[in-house]
Amino acid sequence: MPRERILITVKTYPTLSSTYGELVCTAGLLEDGSWIRIYPVPFRQLDEYKKFEKYRIIEASVIRNTKDPRPESHKMDFQSLELTETKLSTADSWRERRNWILNRGSVYEDLAALIAAANDRNELSLATFKPTKLIDFKATPQSPHWDEQKIAKLKSTSRQTDLFPEWQTAAITKYVDKLPWKFSYRFQDSKGLQSTMMIEDWEIGALYWNCIKGGASPEEAVKKVRQKYWDQFTAQDLYLFLGTTREWHGRGLNLFVVIGVFYPPVQFFEEKQSLLALTSTYDRALGSGVVPKHPKIHAEQDLNLLPNAAGILSKPLTKKFTLPWVAGSRWFESSQPDHFPIRREAPCIKGNIKAT
Numbered sequence: 335m336p337r338e339r340i341l342i343t344v345k346t347y348p349t350l351s352s353t354y355g356e357l358v359c360t361a362g363l364l365e366d367g368s369w370i371r372i373y374p375v376p377f378r379q380l381d382e383y384k385k386f387e388k389y390r391i392i393e394a395s396v397i398r399n400t401k402d403p404r405p406e407s408h409k410m411d412f413q414s415l416e417l418t419e420t421k422l423s424t425a426d427s428w429r430e431r432r433n434w435i436l437n438r439g440s441v442y443e444d445l446a447a448l449i450a451a452a453n454d455r456n457e458l459s460l461a462t463f464k465p466t467k468l469i470d471f472k473a474t475p476q477s478p479h480w481d482e483q484k485i486a487k488l489k490s491t492s493r494q495t496d497l498f499p500e501w502q503t504a505a506i507t508k509y510v511d512k513l514p515w516k517f518s519y520r521f522q523d524s525k526g527l528q529s530t531m532m533i534e535d536w537e538i539g540a541l542y543w544n545c546i547k548g549g550a551s552p553e554e555a556v557k558k559v560r561q562k563y564w565d566q567f568t569a570q571d572l573y574l575f576l577g578t579t580r581e582w583h584g585r586g587l588n589l590f591v592v593i594g595v596f597y598p599p600v601q602f603f604e605e606k607q608s609l610l611a612l613t614s615t616y617d618r619a620l621g622s623g624v625v626p627k628h629p630k631i632h633a634e635q636d637l638n639l640l641p642n643a644a645g646i647l648s649k650p651l652t653k654k655f656t657l658p659w660v661a662g663s664r665w666f667e668s669s670q671p672d673h674f675p676i677r678r679e680a681p682c683i684k685g686n687i688k689a690t
Contacts, residue, residue, distance in 0.1 A: 367438030404459035428598035478514035
């Protein structure tokens with residue numbers, strides 16, 4: 335069984351499985367930027383010292399889960415699981431996390447191409463996705479109770495056999511509460527295709543229940559969830575971690591769900607020495623007074639210099655801004671912020687933007 339170092343980026347809200355019990359879909363990126371799914375993981379039954387949080391690097395022996403058709407799915411030897419001391423920080427505009435997830439890994443923008451890769455070629459079932467436009471955040475009521483037949487079957491199975499005999503489990507006397515709401519994003523991709531996907535992130539469920547425990551009504555809790563997942567996250571450089579469900583993988587028209595969100599701050603560049611690489615395309619843009627909305631730049635070093643190259647601004651800027659970039663000795667200033675957003679082509683170097 336090969337041993338891997340994995341950056342944990344995904345933990346979904348627990349669900350019930352008649353085969354495996356209470357499960358969490360856990361996924362992350364290997365050191366080469368490729369995705370790996372660890373399934374099944376009965377997370378709440380792990381020993382406390384083995385319960386890992388997101389953005390923690392873990393080490394464990396894993397093997398391909400041949401019962402799961404999704405190519406990234408692996409089973410873990412939980413006895414081999416070790417939590418390293420390394421948790422990637424949010425310092426320097428999330429630099430460590432950006433480097434591992436965006437620079438090492440792939441980022442998709444075309445949803446149809448992503449679905450074809452999953453359905454037609456079975457190349458992937460996990461991906462980092464950059465929506466071109468976020469349209470809405472929805473909260474829809476659903477039954478707050480787990481299916482009674484599933485619970486009965488689960489209890490019967492647990493009496494007959496140890497679901498995870500390879501390691502000692504702690505008894506669960508009460509299953510996790512089912513969320514009484516379905517949360518989802520509606521967004522548009524780079525080709526104009528719109529889609530609505532459920533959000534199954536652990537954090538969205540935890541936020542809702544924490545609000546309820548704090549005395550909020552269900553409606554007030556949903557409002558708090560929306561404030562974070564819409565008002566707060568759409569003001570950041572938002573990426574979605576997408577995953578297919580086992581049931582619909584390989585055949586569904588809308589087979590992906592949002593299994594996690596990645597929301598580093600929007601970045602703009604400030605390193606003036608790097609701006610010497612600007613091409614005549616920028617000179618023409620400066621001379622005309624505006625930056626083209628989608629400059630046709632081919633050199634990679636030029637792409638790294640574009641304002642907001644890490645993603646599209648979620649909300650229009652309403653003030654006048656001075657962008658700290660220069661061609662030769664000329665500074666460029668614009669009060670037309672709608673010219674700056676472009677879709678992501680390459681990672682952006684560190685920087686900022688200031689109001690004047």
